[in-house]
Amino acid sequence: MTAAALDGKKAAAEIKAELRERVAALAGRGVVPGLGTILVGDDPGSKWYVAGKHRDCAEVGIESIRVDLPTETTQEELEAEIDRLNADPACTGYIVQLPLPKHIDTDRVIERIDPSKDADGLHPTNLGRLVLNANDPIVTPLPCTPRGVIELLRRNDISLNGKHVLVIGRGVTVGRSIGPLLTRRENNATVTLTHTGTPDIGVLAREADVIVSAAGVAGIVRPEWVKPGAAVLDVGVSRVEDPETGKSKVAGDVDPGVWDVAAWVSPNPGGVGPMTRALLLENVVEQAERLNPAV
Numbered sequence: 001m002t003a004a005a006l007d008g009k010k011a012a013a014e015i016k017a018e019l020r021e022r023v024a025a026l027a028g029r030g031v032v033p034g035l036g037t038i039l040v041g042d043d044p045g046s047k048w049y050v051a052g053k054h055r056d057c058a059e060v061g062i063e064s065i066r067v068d069l070p071t072e073t074t075q076e077e078l079e080a081e082i083d084r085l086n087a088d089p090a091c092t093g094y095i096v097q098l099p100l101p102k103h104i105d106t107d108r109v110i111e112r113i114d115p116s117k118d119a120d121g122l123h124p125t126n127l128g129r130l131v132l133n134a135n136d137p138i139v140t141p142l143p144c145t146p147r148g149v150i151e152l153l154r155r156n157d158i159s160l161n162g163k164h165v166l167v168i169g170r171g172v173t174v175g176r177s178i179g180p181l182l183t184r185r186e187n188n189a190t191v192t193l194t195h196t197g198t199p200d201i202g203v204l205a206r207e208a209d210v211i212v213s214a215a216g217v218a219g220i221v222r223p224e225w226v227k228p229g230a231a232v233l234d235v236g237v238s239r240v241e242d243p244e245t246g247k248s249k250v251a252g253d254v255d256p257g258v259w260d261v262a263a264w265v266s267p268n269p270g271g272v273g274p275m276t277r278a279l280l281l282e283n284v285v286e287q288a289e290r291l292n293p294a295v
């Protein structure tokens with residue numbers, strides 16, 4: 001069997017086209033959503049990601065507000081910028097690009113974000129509401145990557161209803177926050193969360209209809225781990241040396257042999273990454289709609 005690709009670029013383009021229309025409807029009511037980014041330091045990778053978010057905003061007609069701060073920025077200076085965006089009416093939602101320099105207390109920074117402006121959906125209040133409101137309509141920003149995974153499946157007509165989803169990795173941005181979304185009644189999946197303390201992930205993975213791997217370990221998902229016909233979503237990002245060029249390149253969690261066993265695989269790059277970016281925009285547009293309902 002050769003798996004079909006879960007094309008994240010295509011699904012993200014569809015979402016952006018829909019968002020352009022929603023942004024136009026908001027503009028008709030005099031509302032322009034704004035996404036802010038705060039970047040501390042000059043890590044080339046982080047700069048590249050932030051630049052991409054501003055390009056995405058331009059594409060759908062969202063205003064973008066960019067705050068770039070030097071590596072030496074103190075906790076107090078960073079918190080002052082957060083307070084400024086919390087108070088800025090042009091900023092509908094914003095993100096603080098992670099990771100932050102080591103001298104910064106990341107948890108304190110995230111907790112200072114106004115939960116209603118938390119475009120990443122990672123503020124404790126929003127994660128808490130996601131756990132508490134298992135079945136009520138969602139009225140808070142949701143974590144972008146988990147939402148991107150579910151949206152990528154939905155847009156490829158892969159139902160989660162009654163399916164067994166195995167998640168690899170217990171990080172907050174994906175592994176630990178995707179369970180409460182997958183188990184909402186509207187998705188209705190059954191979830192196994194595995195991590196570095198799981199004695200034998202493979203034996204559990206072989207039972208799964210869907211594997212979501214967010215381990216950040218290149219090639220951890222082996223073909224022998226995958227039930228024939230399963231869907232495999234590759235969320236991992238790690239760097240490996242290219243044997244041909246000797247240069248470092250981005251690698252996913254999924255071994256290439258998995259494509260011979262699974263029915264669907266999300267490529268990496270070109271899979272969940274573009275979805276994460278599209279859902280960040282959707283979080284901001286949704287928040288603008290909640291604040292400015294059509295009458």
Ligand SMILES: Nc1nc(=O)c2c([nH]1)NC[C@@H]1CN(c3ccc(C(=O)N[C@@H](CCC(=O)O)C(=O)O)cc3)C=[N+]21
Nearest residue numbers: 052095096097098099120269270271272273274276277
């Ligand atoms: N506050 C915060 N929120 C984040 O969402 C956040 C963050 N900090 N820090 C870093 C990680 C990483 N991340 C990616 C998102 C999209 C791609 C992506 O679109 N990747 C492309 C390839 C690279 C590209 O084209 O730019 C792909 O997978 O096809 C990658 C990485 C978000 N992050």
